[in-house]
Amino acid sequence: MFETDSLPYLNPSQDRRVALITGGNSGVGYYTVLHLYLHGYIVYIAGRSRSRVLNSIRELKQDATAIRSTYTSQQSSSERFLGDLFYLEIDLSSLASVISAVETFKNLENHLHILINNAGAMALPYSLTNDGFDIQIQTNFIAPFLLSMKLLPLLEKTADDFPLISPPRIIYLSSVGHQLCFHYFNMNSTFNYKPAFIFTWLRYGLAKTAGIHFMKMLALRNPKILCMSVHPGYVMNTNLFSYWTRLPIIGILFWCLFQIFGYFFGVTNEEGANAIVKCSLNPNLTLEKDNGKYFATGGNEALPSKVAQNMDFAARTWIWTIHQLSERGITIPS
Numbered sequence: 001m002f003e004t005d006s007l008p009y010l011n012p013s014q015d016r017r018v019a020l021i022t023g024g025n026s027g028v029g030y031y032t033v034l035h036l037y038l039h040g041y042i043v044y045i046a047g048r049s050r051s052r053v054l055n056s057i058r059e060l061k062q063d064a065t066a067i068r069s070t071y072t073s074q075q076s077s078s079e080r081f082l083g084d085l086f087y088l089e090i091d092l093s094s095l096a097s098v099i100s101a102v103e104t105f106k107n108l109e110n111h112l113h114i115l116i117n118n119a120g121a122m123a124l125p126y127s128l129t130n131d132g133f134d135i136q137i138q139t140n141f142i143a144p145f146l147l148s149m150k151l152l153p154l155l156e157k158t159a160d161d162f163p164l165i166s167p168p169r170i171i172y173l174s175s176v177g178h179q180l181c182f183h184y185f186n187m188n189s190t191f192n193y194k195p196a197f198i199f200t201w202l203r204y205g206l207a208k209t210a211g212i213h214f215m216k217m218l219a220l221r222n223p224k225i226l227c228m229s230v231h232p233g234y235v236m237n238t239n240l241f242s243y244w245t246r247l248p249i250i251g252i253l254f255w256c257l258f259q260i261f262g263y264f265f266g267v268t269n270e271e272g273a274n275a276i277v278k279c280s281l282n283p284n285l286t287l288e289k290d291n292g293k294y295f296a297t298g299g300n301e302a303l304p305s306k307v308a309q310n311m312d313f314a315a316r317t318w319i320w321t322i323h324q325l326s327e328r329g330i331t332i333p334s
């Protein structure tokens with residue numbers, strides 16, 4: 001039984017709650033969507049490929065039907081209801097696309113209860129986006145920052161309009177890989193050095209540390225919203241490793257290495273999603289005791305690295321990001 005079966009189920013015809021997740025068409029995102037949908041949430045899957053997301057919506061509906069067929073008749077008729085699934089176009093490698101996705105979403109919904117910044121890219125070669133950021137920094141940190149900040153007014157309105165339910169949440173998918181950022185590096189660091197297959201990990205670590213800083217700063221500045229970072233576990237069968245496993249010839253070696261590692265230390269995609277679903281739905285998580293925290297495999301609270309915990313560094317990351325966005329003509333209301 002999936003561990004989140006004990007989390008509350010909603011009847012969307014009486015209690016309509018909306019979630020938005022980036023990259024919900026594959027990996028841990030897919031199973032996060034599946035369980036939010038089974039729990040009665042209206043889920044927007046924001047992705048860059050319409051066809052991939054629509055295919056995943058079809059599969060999600062089939063998987064949900066199969067799971068519902070295992071419910072008792074009482075569960076399926078009076079306790080558990082399916083939510084709904086929609087596609088939202090977003091490409092995190094384009095800040096204009098992020099802003100446009102927010103505008104589209106605001107035209108469709110008046111409330112947002114859960115925002116999950118799940119989409120990510122790992123250990124890619126150094127390459128600049130059209131916005132002038134390294135692809136990993138933008139996908140893993142800058143774009144989730146912008147998306148969250150642009151949706152913040154809607155999340156705050158939701159908190160005001162629904163004072164009696166659990167507060168709106170922002171979940172950021174960090175990674176244990178944030179620990180690779182063992183020192184507070186200047187956010188302008190590109191680590192564009194050789195051997196590239198080593199320095200690429202520092203960019204990943206930098207981005208995932210910045211994401212934890214972001215959640216901690218937001219928790220401090222916007223105490224109406226419950227902000228959390230999550231490491232889902234080592235989940236080796238997602239597409240996150242595909243750059244490496246698709247390399248000619250040595251790709252097969254990487255694939256074998258990842259499979260062996262996963263056999264000993266890994267969790268399945270669905271177990272990885274467990275941590276995210278718990279952070280999204282657990283009613284025992286509160287603003288007073290959990291805001292800004294980091295959760296690891298299985299949704300268990302953990303301490304991130306010393307660099308990620310440091311609030312002076314978090315403030316520096318925040319100021320750097322606001323400044324970078326403003327240089328590109330994007331203002332974030334203070």
Ligand SMILES: NC(=O)c1ccc[n+]([C@@H]2O[C@H](COP(=O)([O-])OP(=O)(O)OC[C@H]3O[C@@H](n4cnc5c(N)ncnc54)[C@H](OP(=O)(O)O)[C@@H]3O)[C@@H](O)[C@H]2O)c1
Nearest residue numbers: 023026027028091092093119120173175234235238239240
């Ligand atoms: N797997 C692990 O062991 C692990 C460990 C720690 C943390 N994480 C984090 O967990 C999150 C999910 O990873 P996963 O393992 O489930 O990987 P995944 O299967 O590769 O999923 C990543 C998702 O991000 C989307 N994405 C990537 N670039 C995007 C862009 N520019 N615009 C919009 N969407 C984009 C992908 O969309 P497409 O399908 O269109 O490519 C995909 O849906 C990531 O943030 C990752 O860093 C994973």
